[in-house]
Amino acid sequence: MxxxxxxxxxxxxxxxxxxxxxxxxxxxxxxxxxxxxxxxxxxxxxxxxxxxxxxxxxxYSMFSLQPQGKYVIRVCASLSCYLKGSNNILNTLKEVLGIDAGETTPDGKFTIEEVSCLGLCDKAPAMMINGKDYINLTSDKVKDIIESYKKEKES
Ligand code: FES
Structure with missing residues (x-):
């Protein structure tokens, strides 16, 4: 410890x-x-x-009480992102990874978290993966991003 x-x-x-x-x-x-x-x-x-x-x-959303995955995906659920479809982004992530917000994939690679404003409101909807910004998201973009992380972990 x-x-x-x-x-x-x-x-x-x-x-x-x-x-x-x-x-x-x-x-x-x-x-x-x-x-x-x-x-x-x-x-x-x-x-x-x-x-x-x-x-x-x-x-504080940066602290966790549960073990987290290698890649922590923080999806903004605040107003600007919500109005631009953050629900779709979250649903796409849930579907692609097979877990809910607040959960980690069984292989310990991905955790999804729903968080408040990431300060990227003018580029909504937005998310971060291990501190890296992803902006102006669409469901297709999210699928590609997750695919690239899956490939990264395999190589
Ligand atoms: S409302 Fe989503 S980044 Fe600010």
């Missing part, structure tokens, strides 16, 4: 509470999710109630 690294991060912050987000970012990036053990450890080290840490983890 990287206790040593977490303690290092905590040491860098004078006000211990400020270390919470950097610690969560570190764990999320390294392990792809934040589990119970990590939350309990941080609660003890930072003197923050565990329920508050849970609140932070569940509030």
């Amino acid at each position: 990287d206790r040593g690294k977490l303690k290092e991060i905590i040491k860098d912050y004078e006000g211990k509470r400020q270390a919470l987000l950097p610690c969560l970012h570190y764990i999320q990036k390294k392990h792809g999710y934040i589990n119970e053990k990590v939350m309990s450890f941080l609660a003890k080290e930072l003197g923050i109630p565990r329920v508050d840490i849970y609140g932070v983890v569940s509030f």
